[in-house]
Amino acid sequence: MLEQTVQYILSGLTIGSIYAIAAIGYNIIYNATGIINFAQGEFIMVGAMTAITLSAFLPLPLAILFAVIITALLGALIEICCIRWLDRPSVLRMIIITIGLSILIREAALHIWDEKVRSLRFFTGNEVSSVSVFGAHISPQVLWVLGICALIVVLLNVFFKYTLTGRSIRACSSDKMAASLCGINTRNMVTLSFMLSGAIGALAGCVISPITQTQYDCGTHLAIKGFAVAVFGGLGNSMAAVAAGLIVGLLETFSITVMPLAYTDAISIAILLLVLFFRPSGLFGNREAGRLKEF
Amino acid sequence: MKRYISILSLAAVVAVIQLGSTLCGREYYLTQLTMAAYYSLVAVGLCMLMGYAGQISLGHAAFFAIGGYTTAVLTTMNLQAHTSSRIVSLLVQCGLAKPGTDLYGVAQLSLSPWIALGGAGIITVVIAIIIGIPVLKLKGHYLAMATLGFGIIVYRITLGTGLFGQADGISGVPQFTIVPGIAIGGGFANKVINYYIAWVMVICGMLLLLNLIDSRVGRALKSIHGSEEAASAIGIHIPRYKLMVFIISALFASLAGVCLTHYNGGIGPSEAGVMKSVRYVAIVAVGGMANLWGTLIMSVLLNYLSLRGYFGSYDDAVFGAILIGIMLFAPDGIIKTIRTKVEARVKVKVRE
Amino acid sequence: MALLEVNNLSKFFGGLKAVSAVSFDVPQGNIKAIIGPNGAGKTTLFNLIAGSIRPDCGSVRFKNSSIFGLPPYRIAQRGILRTFQNIKLFPNLSVLENVMAGMHVKGRAGLAAGMLRLPQARAEEAFISEKAHEMLAFFNIGELAKRNAAHLSFGQQRAVEFARALASGPALLLLDEPAAGLNTQETAQLASQIAHIRGKGVTILIVEHDMSLIMDISDEIVVVSSGQKIAEGKPSDIQRNADVVRVYLGEE
Amino acid sequence: MKIFKILGVTLLSMGMAISLSCAKKPAPQQVVKIGALFSVTGPASFLGAPEAKTVQMLVDQINMAGGVKGAKLEAVIKDTKGDPENAISFAKQLIEEEKVFAIIGPSTSGETMKIKNLCEEAKVLLVSCAAAEVIVNPLAKYVFKVPQKDSQAAIKIFETMKKMGISKIGVVSSNTGFGNAGKEQLEKLAPENSITILISEVYDKTATDLTGVLAKLKSKKVQAVVNWSIEPAQAIVAKNMKQLKMGVPLFQSHGFGNIRYVKEAGEAGEGIIFPCGRLLVADLLPADHPQKSVLTKYKTDYEAKYQEDVSTFGGHAYDALMVLVKSMETAGLDKEQVRMALENLKGFAGTGGVFNFSADDHNGLGLDAFEMLTVKDGKFALLEQK
């Protein structure tokens, strides 16, 4: 019984941390621009696909590094072409633009790669290796996912708290006018945040690819879940997104014990909606703190 | 009279296209035009909600599916085994259930599509109210998320439930006889009739919506879009009107779902998919948001081309590109932008 | 008897007293002004009466029945209409439609009537449209009827907003800084318009910082500072009031 | 008034479009059009893409060799994206507009069921590439299918299990048409094969991690797991089972028929047992096997042309087209004659097996169409029965 519970918890944490990374990507861009970038899922897909292609002739770490860089550049390209020059676009317009981008990237990926499922090599071990934790068994790749998720969170915190650039991005999200009055080029900070979320997406894509495999349309599912988790935690709050992601992951795994698996998605989204109806600011979005902290 | 000129000319166009295609022996164009017409019904309904009342819905395909699946389930249910039940015999007596045989000679006793239509209407309204009341309180991204979520839930339910045929959907939906001789669906022979049924519905729908936007309620809806604060300051009860327009657009989608399901003889879960919802939003955006005519024209055009497979495997890519292009360069919709450009040029020439 | 009675009205934001225990009356047919320096709470007070902010305690009575805590649309239905400091027209409607929308509470045509253009709805529509044209003529902007409201000059927008607020024939009109952004000549025009409106028997409560306008048109003035009423009286008294002078010009 | 103008323009352009297409010359007579509906893109693209490629390749080959009865073949391939409504629209287009001789495809059962009645009414032959039994049961005069039956795959699996002494199993399947149909057959046929299904779970086709549900199976102490799905979940199930150290054999459906999946599963794929047509083990067949030459040729041609591994799905398209061509060769270019010929086609060796159609059997494959395969050293191998 204990063994099974631990197994569920680990399984839930794996799924949850994948959602959490996707949600963090949303939050970075949302904080800098107030935009929800529906193409976030595609960053994950493009990152993984690029890494898989590159890994054919590059060592794995280098392939991942280049994939991260390329995806970050893609993020910058998107921002420069489609976001930067718009004059105070409405929310509706931005939602539609980013949805369009997501469709376009996905279809481009279909024609660049093809419809086949691919996956990156396992970072350590292979398909059958597993690590035993309290009698439950998990793939070492799961540890990589959890580790990199944690690492991303820690690094982001350090970046936003202690570096000048990180602080500048935070300043832009907190008060754009005041930020530019401090001499910060707010537009470049927005581009930077797109690059950052592209890079994080790509890294996430690479680390989960051995477990989940990658296909041209795998981004959509992750994008929807990531968005839901970001809203669930309270838009803009990355730490809350991690917590919300893990909660959703655990919820989904444990819902298997009582409900048919086919409804997992419907259940988790229904719960998210209920949260949204009763706490529109999200699970951890405190209204008082929200006023103080648009971040 | 003046206000009906556009509607009358639409009717004329519809008739001319039919006559032209029949004369040329190319009646098969009507098939896709019929399907496009039903999808357009969803689009103009959504246009009312998004363009005029300013409430985004990323889950409108769900209402289409609710209509389609309701009628599909009810009319394909074989009551033959329950003939002894009192309700069933009562239905037969009232003419609401008809015995017959299917294509393979199996005896069928199926409910009349009229019951299905009524059922679909009621279910749609009930669901629209249940969903609409909490959802319409939300704004911006939260509203988008909530409607998207609703769409996904409906999609998952159609995909996961045996009653709805799971991934295969439901097929073998009978035709919908409106009056003897006029039926939605049926074989290849009914092409022209189906074409006219669909377009009469679109024309009626357009007429109702065009009337609505010029009425007191329509103005209230537009005011809400313009400024919620000012709208409530002139005495408009915002939640009530938002819900009203949500129900109307849901009903349009649901009706289209019922009709298209009968026309196609079946429905599959892809009709409830997120991509479909996004497509409807795309069409409304391309049409120019608060522009019923623009939405109708773009919807017929794009759906027609797409249903004929002109875009091949680039279908979704074309929609994505159109979405981005329009939103970046012509957020007022393609027709309005072209018109303003042309008018500006004409003005310059006149001045010269 | 007073049309509007405000008693001990208070509003707190967190720990901050935005409005504390303000009381005053607006007699029928009068023009009453609320003035005060920036951040004194006059806009909050205004919004409390209009219903866009829910008051914490006190009472607001209109025509002898309480409107305390009602949502804005209910207050509008009772006959209190307002304008906005930064003009909130419906940019997606024409000028005429803006004014017609203002008569929402006067109409009763429902959804079905509108969609089917039933005779009753058509008659109502004709009536409303005629009234709206009258309203536009009253403000000398009849020729703008077909124009899109978003494309007007600032002064014209102000006039349309007035027409919209007045279209339904309110008993009390709340004006939120109507002279903001107007030049001297336009302000003068505004003054005569307000006088004109009063001539139609509409009671007016106005929040404004253009002193010259206020002194000219109002019957009585309430001065607020730091959320409290510090003076109330006729314009000439207010100008002489030491407290008021101190609040406005600052202490040395 | 502007609306009026716009409508005028639309009217004009539509009229022009119609008259332009009216002017199009009718196609030369010696061309036989074969309609093909495949979901080349979309969620079922792993079926549709190889199918479309196969048809294109075969049609080219046949035309190079002089066509069928002196007529050239033309494949009109439409991408349905897996949406039934597209399938319906395209089917009508193919029937009425292109006046196709026959239709092959669609790739999925849902789509096939939507157009089954259409083809029946229009008297156009439909040779489906989808697996579900309902396609040919109830029997429609003009509707055939070439993939092996799910029920036979299930029976094959159960037979193997009995030999291995397994009686208590767990079933997982994906929420696709393929998964649902398989699950249904397994549950239906288990009792008569004295197999007990302890637990049956359906997962989403986009699922990324199945350790949760497999842990549930593990706790029920099943003796074997049957997974009935299509990629990518097939590899995930295999990996997760190994990671959980479940230590029971994994049976897959005939959907596992692509060496890519084995590569995906890597070491976890070792020992998977599944029923399949012989396409994947063509080189292991004895030289005198009736399918040997067909399979080897198709396999080498396809792999040479497209630089990718052949899959059983592409094989379905091969069978669909070739049974048609075979019937046309015997019966000529009359639709009704070809239909009769197809019903009487016997002993035709395709990729899926040896087809013996009849008036009651529009599938034409028997239990012997399946071979039990397993994975050994990253390759398919015939299962050695103890």
Added chain:
Amino acid sequence: MIRVRNLESGYGALRVLKGVSLHVDKGEIVTIIGANGAGKSTLLKTLASIVRPRSGTILLNRAPVVRSSAETIVAMGCSLVPEGRHVFGAMTVVENLALGAYIQYKRGKKYEIEEDLPYVFSIFPTLLARKTQLAGTLSGGEQQMLAMARALMARPGLLMLDEPSMGLAPLMVKELFSVVRRLRDEGKTILLVEQNAKAALGVADRGYVLETGRIVLEGASRELLDNKDVQRAYLGKEYRKINE
């Protein structure tokens, strides 16, 4: 320091500034006074390039800056403390100050920043005590001080203050103006916008009176303080008939 000619500016259909000309010389404190809505804040925002002017010229240290971005203006040594403070509420006091020194970091002047920090703390001792507190939790007056301190961290040649006394308790206002005086004594150039006319004119060398987007009066502070028109601008005394 800064020279403005015929500046016109506004938002959308609204014209707020209708041809404003003024200048501030080095080492001067100049104040702009006027009633609410006269266009004082718009003027400062236009000078800081937050609002784009429609026409007119702005010369900052003799260089035209009409098309420059807000960042460039800051880099050229002209900092604005906006109305309503606009501190970064979710950041600590120190983080706010560090961001104020953003362009100093960009110039690589780490050493100067280390000097500046104690300097601003010496001007605003309360901030030192609240160094690690989140700016959003400070009182209004403390936030105003933080906003000023933040602007000072950029070592601006010209400091523009927009209504620093707004919404503050009288004691706080007094303290603030003593800071302004101190800055003047240290030789800073300051452009001060205030509605508290007496206090503003008390510290300023010269003043302008802005009314409905136009400068209606200018002169030395002493003269303005005694001017009747100043009182009229505020209290509407001796209202003249406009229609005449």
